[in-house]
Amino acid sequence: MAFEGLSERLQGTMTKIKGKGKVNEADVKEMMREVRFALIEADVNLKVVKEFVKKVSERAVGEDVMESLTPGQQVVKIVKDELTELMGGEERKIEFSTKQPTVIMMVGLQGAGKTTTTGKLANLLRRKHNRKPLLVAADVYRPAAIQQLETIGKQLSLPVFSKGTELSPVEIARQAIEHAKTEHLDTVIIDTAGRLHVDEALMQELKDIRALKEPDEIFLVVDAMTGQDAVNVAQNFDEAVGISGVVLTKLDGDTRGGAALSIRSVTQKPIKFVGMGEKMDALEAFHPERMASRILGMGDMLSLIEKAQSSVDETKAKELEEKFRTSTFTFDDFLEQMSQVKQMGPLDEILKMLPGANKIKGLENAKVDESQMDRVEAIIYSMTTKEKTTPEIINANRKKRIAKGSGTSIQDVNRLLKQFEDMKKMMKQMSGMTNKKGKKKMGMPGLDSLFK
Amino acid sequence: MSFFKKLKEKFAGNAEAEESTEKYKEGLAKTRTGFTSKINDLVAKYRKVDEDFFEELEEILLQADVGFETVLELMDDLRFEVQRKNVKDTSNVQSVISEKLVEIYQAGEAEINEINFVEGLTVILMVGVNGVGKTTTIGKLAHRFKNEGKTVMLAAGDTFRAGAIEQLDVWGQRVGVDVIKQSEGSDPAAVMYDAVRSAKSRGVDVLICDTAGRLQNKVNLMNELQKVHRVISREVPGAPHEVLLALDATTGQNAMIQAQTFKEVTDVTGIVLTKLDGTAKGGIVLAIRNKLKIPVKYVGLGEKLDDLQPFDAQKYVYGLFAEGLDKEQQLEDAQTDK
Numbered sequence: 001m002a003f004e005g006l007s008e009r010l011q012g013t014m015t016k017i018k019g020k021g022k023v024n025e026a027d028v029k030e031m032m033r034e035v036r037f038a039l040i041e042a043d044v045n046l047k048v049v050k051e052f053v054k055k056v057s058e059r060a061v062g063e064d065v066m067e068s069l070t071p072g073q074q075v076v077k078i079v080k081d082e083l084t085e086l087m088g089g090e091e092r093k094i095e096f097s098t099k100q101p102t103v104i105m106m107v108g109l110q111g112a113g114k115t116t117t118t119g120k121l122a123n124l125l126r127r128k129h130n131r132k133p134l135l136v137a138a139d140v141y142r143p144a145a146i147q148q149l150e151t152i153g154k155q156l157s158l159p160v161f162s163k164g165t166e167l168s169p170v171e172i173a174r175q176a177i178e179h180a181k182t183e184h185l186d187t188v189i190i191d192t193a194g195r196l197h198v199d200e201a202l203m204q205e206l207k208d209i210r211a212l213k214e215p216d217e218i219f220l221v222v223d224a225m226t227g228q229d230a231v232n233v234a235q236n237f238d239e240a241v242g243i244s245g246v247v248l249t250k251l252d253g254d255t256r257g258g259a260a261l262s263i264r265s266v267t268q269k270p271i272k273f274v275g276m277g278e279k280m281d282a283l284e285a286f287h288p289e290r291m292a293s294r295i296l297g298m299g300d301m302l303s304l305i306e307k308a309q310s311s312v313d314e315t316k317a318k319e320l321e322e323k324f325r326t327s328t329f330t331f332d333d334f335l336e337q338m339s340q341v342k343q344m345g346p347l348d349e350i351l352k353m354l355p356g357a358n359k360i361k362g363l364e365n366a367k368v369d370e371s372q373m374d375r376v377e378a379i380i381y382s383m384t385t386k387e388k389t390t391p392e393i394i395n396a397n398r399k400k401r402i403a404k405g406s407g408t409s410i411q412d413v414n415r416l417l418k419q420f421e422d423m424k425k426m427m428k429q430m431s432g433m434t435n436k437k438g439k440k441k442m443g444m445p446g447l448d449s450l451f452k
Numbered sequence: 453m454s455f456f457k458k459l460k461e462k463f464a465g466n467a468e469a470e471e472s473t474e475k476y477k478e479g480l481a482k483t484r485t486g487f488t489s490k491i492n493d494l495v496a497k498y499r500k501v502d503e504d505f506f507e508e509l510e511e512i513l514l515q516a517d518v519g520f521e522t523v524l525e526l527m528d529d530l531r532f533e534v535q536r537k538n539v540k541d542t543s544n545v546q547s548v549i550s551e552k553l554v555e556i557y558q559a560g561e562a563e564i565n566e567i568n569f570v571e572g573l574t575v576i577l578m579v580g581v582n583g584v585g586k587t588t589t590i591g592k593l594a595h596r597f598k599n600e601g602k603t604v605m606l607a608a609g610d611t612f613r614a615g616a617i618e619q620l621d622v623w624g625q626r627v628g629v630d631v632i633k634q635s636e637g638s639d640p641a642a643v644m645y646d647a648v649r650s651a652k653s654r655g656v657d658v659l660i661c662d663t664a665g666r667l668q669n670k671v672n673l674m675n676e677l678q679k680v681h682r683v684i685s686r687e688v689p690g691a692p693h694e695v696l697l698a699l700d701a702t703t704g705q706n707a708m709i710q711a712q713t714f715k716e717v718t719d720v721t722g723i724v725l726t727k728l729d730g731t732a733k734g735g736i737v738l739a740i741r742n743k744l745k746i747p748v749k750y751v752g753l754g755e756k757l758d759d760l761q762p763f764d765a766q767k768y769v770y771g772l773f774a775e776g777l778d779k780e781q782q783l784e785d786a787q788t789d790k
Contacts (some may be wrong), residue, residue: 037520043704046515110727111583111700115615143591143622148615151636155614196730198482223583227517227704229732250582253667255706278582278612 028060031075042256042295045231048265056082080292087264087271088288094129094272095216095244101134101180102187103213106247107206107237108221110194113249115145117221117275118191119152120283121247124273125187126158127281134185136176137162138169138209139193149191156280159185169193170208177213190215197236206241217244219272222259224251230259231266238267248286249275258295329424331380331388338373378406379416391417476767479753482731490515491549495542501534505542509549516735517704522742526552550769556742557765566762567749568693568721573651575659575684575691578724579677579714580698582665585726585752587616589698590660591623592760593750598627602657607647608633609640609680610664620662627757630654640664640676641683648687661692668713681718696749698724701734711740722749725763729754 032053039049060078096102104121106114122133135153137160139145146162153160161176173190180188190209195202210218220234220243237243246267248260251274260271271286323329380388382405387394394402394417403410490512498505506527513523533539533548567576576593578586587610594604606624608631610616617633624631632647644661651659663680666673684691697720699707714720725734728751737748748763 040514041520041705043517043706046511109702109730111585113583116613142619143626144615144618146615147618148613151614196482196727198731223700223702225581225700225703225706227702227707227732227736228515229517229702229730230704232731233702250667252670253581253706254669254709255704258704 025061028057028075031060032057035075035079038296039258039261042258042297043225043227043230043262044258044295045228045262045266048231048262051265052082052086052261076296080289080296083261083292083295084289087261087291094125096129096131096187097216100184100186101177102131102217103177103215104187104189105206105209105215105218105241106189106191106221107218107241107243108194109196109223109233110142112194112221112223113275114194114221115139115148115152115191116278117219117247117249117273117283118149118189119156119158120275120280121219121273122158122187122189123156123280124283125189126156131187132185133158133187133189134176134180134183135160136173136188136190138172138176138190140165140167140169140172141193145191145193152280159183169205170212173209174212197233197240203236203240210241215244218242219245219247220263220267220269221247221249222263224248224257224259224274225253225255226259228262230262234263234267238269243267243269245270245272247271247273247275247283252276252282256295256297257291260291261295331383331391331420334420335377335380338377375406375408375412376416379403379408379413382406391420472761472764473767473770475753475759475761476764476770479729479751479759479761480768483728483733491546495546498542501539501542501545505545506531509545513735516733517707518735519705519708519739522739525742526556553738553769554765556738557748557763557768569658570690570693573648573655573659573688573691574657574693575648575651575661575688576694576696577661577663577681577684577692577718578696578698579663579718579720580665581667581710582613584665584698584700584703586610586665586698587619587623587662589696589724589726589750589752589760590620590662591627592752592757593660594623594629595627595757596760597658598629603655604629604658604660605647605651605654605656606631607644607659607661609643609647609662611636611638611640611643612664616662616664630656641679644680644683645687648684648691652688668710674713674717678717694722694749695720696722696724697746698726699734699737699740701725701728701752702730702732703736705736707736708740708743711744711746715744715746720746722747724748724750724752724760726752728752729759 035056036049036053039052040046044052056075056079059082060075063074063078094104106118106121108114118135122135125131125133135149135158137146137149139149146165150160150162161172161179163172163175167175169192176190177188180186192206192209193202195206197203218241220237222230222233226233234243234246246260246263246269248257248271251257263269264271271288271291273283274286276282276284323333379402382402383394387398387402394413399410399413403413406413491509494505494508494512498508509530510523510527513526514520518526529552530545530548533552534545537548539545539548568574578590580586590606594606597604604627606620606629608617608620610620611634614636617636621631621633632643632650634643634646640663647659647661661680661684663677664673666677668674681692681695695714695718697711697714699710703710711720711723723737723740723746725737725748728734740746741748750760751763751768753759753761
C-alpha cells in the first residue's frame with residue numbers, strides 16, 4: 001500500500017491549470033490541499049504542515065511561471081525548495097572540545113536505535129576525524145544493553161567503558177570521563193537508556209549526566225518512522241536536556257520520514273546523520289534535498305523537472321506548436337525536437353520518471369532503442385534543405401540517395417517518411433480537437449510511435 | 453443511559469475488570485492529556501455540531517496518527533450518525549465518537565483478541581521491525597502465561613543483533629522460564645527447529661519465539677522470516693498458532709505498510725501495540741484494524757512486568773475518554789440533585 005506521491009496527487013490539479021502564465025490564488029489553494037495531504041501522509045505533524053503550507057502559499061501566489069515549467073510544476077518546485085531550506089540551513093560540523101575529552105551524549109526513546117548509532121558514530125569519528133572514541137555503557141535498565149554495546153565495541157575494536165548495572169548512570173559517566181583522560185581517549189560517547197520524554201525521574205538523570213561536563217554534542221536519536229508524536233518527543237527532550245543535533249535512524253526502510261521536518265521545525269536543531277542500514281558503517285551525512293524529495297514521495301519527478309528546466313527551451317516549444325497548427329512542421333523542427341528530448345537523458349528512463357508512468361503496464365520492460373534515434377537523425381541529415389521542408393518531393397531516386405548517404409535502407413527511409421506524415425496528420429487532428437476544448441496539447445505526441 | 457455510563461457499570465463490581473481498567477486509565481494518562489483534552493476543548497468551544505466542529509475533530513484524529521483515509525471514512529460515519537440520532541449538542545458527540553471507535557476495534561468479532569491456545573504445544577511467533585519492543589513483550593507475555601499456570605519456553609531467534617540473546621536470557625531468568633538459544637550469528641531457523649523439538653520433548657504448553665527486528669522492505673530478511681515460519685509449521689502441524697506483530701505506538705503511517713507486508717509473509721494473527729504509555733496515540737492501529745482486519749491483542753501500558761494487558765476496545769476507549777466520563781457523571785449528578 002504505497003502512498004501516492006505528491007506529484008501523482010498534483011497531476012489532476014495540474015492538468016486543469018496548465019498553460020497559465022501566472023499562478024493565481026485559487027490554483028495555489030487547490031494545490032496546497034494536495035500538498036497538505038501528501039505531507040500528513042508522510043507523517044509530518046499537522047501543525048507543522050499548516051505553518052508550512054501557509055508560508056509556501058504566500059510565496060507561490062503571483063509568482064511568474066518559469067518558461068519551462070507548468071504552474072503545477074512550479075508550485076512543486078517552490079514546495080520542494082522551501083522544504084529543503086527548512087531542513088537544511090547552515091551545516092554545522094560536529095563540535096570537538098578544545099579541552100579533552102570531547103563528550104557526546106546519545107538520548108532518545110526506547111528502541112530508537114541509540115546503542116547501534118553509538119557504535120556507528122564512533123566508527124565514523126575514528127575513520128573520518130581520526131578520533132579515539134570511548135563507548136560508555138550507561139544504559140543500566142534494559143536487560144543486556146551493556147552486553148550489546150560491548151559486542152559492538154568488540155566488532156569495531158573500540159574500548160567500551162562499562163561498570164555493570166550496580167552504579168548509577170551518572171556515576172558511570174563521571175568515571176568514564178576520568179578514564180578517558182588517563183587513557184588519552186579524546187572522544188567519549190555516552191549511550192544512555194531509552195526513556196519516555198514524559199518520565200520526569202529519568203529526564204532528571206540526563207540533566208545530571210549533562211551537568212558533569214558540558215557535553216559538546218547531545219544527539220537526539222529518532223526513529224524515522226515516528227508519526228505525529230515526533231514533535232512532542234523532540235520538544236520535551238530539547239527543553240529538558242537541550243539537544244544539539246538529531247540522528248534519524250532506520251531510514252533504509254520505506255517510510256517517508258516526515259518526522260524529520262517536524263523535529264527540525266520545532267527544535268530548530270540540525271539533523272546531522274541518518275542511519276541507512278544495519279552495518280556499522282551505515283551512518284551517513286544528512287542531505288536536506290534528498291529528504292525533501294523523499295517526504296514528498298517524488299524524487300524522480302523533481303529531477304525530471306530539473307532536467308526539463310535545463311534542457312527544454314519553452315520558447316522554441318511554442319514555435320513548434322505554432323508550426324504544428326499551421327502544418328509548417330518540417331524535418332528540421334523534428335530534429336530540433338529530438339535533440340531536446342535526447343538532452344534530457346535516456347528515453348526509457350525519462351518515461352519512467354513521468355508521474356503515473358509506473359501505472360502503465362509493461363513500461364517497466366520498455367526499452368527504447370537509442371540507436372534507432374541515431375538512424376532517424378542520420379536519415380534526416382542526408383536530406384537536402386528542400387527535401388526537409390517539402391518532403392513530398394522525395395521520389396524513388398531521392399530515397400535511394402538518402403538511404404545511401406545515411407547508411408540505411410530504402411525501407412528505413414520509407415518508414416520515417418510515413419511516420420512523419422502520420423505524425424503531422426495526428427498533430428493537426430489533435431490541435432483541432434484541443435483547440436475546441438480550449439486545452440493546450442501535449443509536448444511531443446507521436447514521438448513514441450516512431451521508436452517502436 | 454450514556455455510552456460511558458454503560459461501560460463504567462459493566463466494569464464495576466468485577467474486581468479484576470476494575471483493576472485492569474485502572475491500568476488502562478493510568479497507562480493512557482499521557483495519551484489522554486493530548487487526545488481527550490483536545491476533544492474536551494473542542495466540545496467546550498463549539499456549542500453546535502457543525503462543519504467547523506467536524507473539521508477540527510478531523511484534525512485531532514489526524515494528530516493521533518489515524519491517517520487520512522480512515523479519518524475521512526470515520527468522519528463520514530460520524531456525520532451520518534449525528535444526523536441520524538439528531539445530535540445537536542456537542543457534549544453528546546463524545547459518546548458517539550467513542551461508540552464508533554469501539555465498533556471499529558471490535559469489528560463484530562467477539563473475543564478474537566484472546567490468544568488461540570491449543571491442546572498440547574502452542575507456538576507463538578513474535579515479529580516486527582527493529583526497536584519496537586519484541587523481546588520485552590515476550591518477557592511480559594511469558595510472565596503472564598506463567599502466572600496463568602502454563603509452562604513456558606522461549607526461543608532466542610534474534611541471532612543478529614548484538615546482545616539480543618542475552619536480553620532474552622535475562623528475561624528468562626527474571627520470569628523463571630527456559631530459554632533455548634544458540635550462538636550469535638547462527639541460523640535462526642535452526643534455533644527454531646531446536647526450540648520446537650525440545651518444547652515438544654519437555655511437554656511445555658507455550659513456546660514463544662523471538663525473531664530479529666527487520667524492516668519490511670528488506671526482501672532477504674523477510675524471506676528468512678518465511679523460512680522460520682515454515683520450519684515451525686513443519687515440526688508442529690498448525691503452528692505457529694499465533695503470529696504477533698509488535699508495533700510501536702509512536703510509529704506513523706508506515707505501520708500500515710509494516711502490517712501489510714508482515715501479514716503477507718507470516719500471516720500475522722494479531723498486533724501487540726507497545727509503548728502506549730508515552731504521549732503517542734497509536735491511532736494507526738485503528739486504520740490497520742479497519743483496512744487489514746488484524747485485531748489488536750495486547751497493549752503495552754508501562755515498563756512493569758504486568759503492564760502488558762490484553763487489548764479491550766471498551767477499556768481502551770474508556771481510558772481515552774475517562775475524563776469525559778467523569779464530567780458527564782458530574783453533570784448528571786448535578787441534574788439529579790436539582
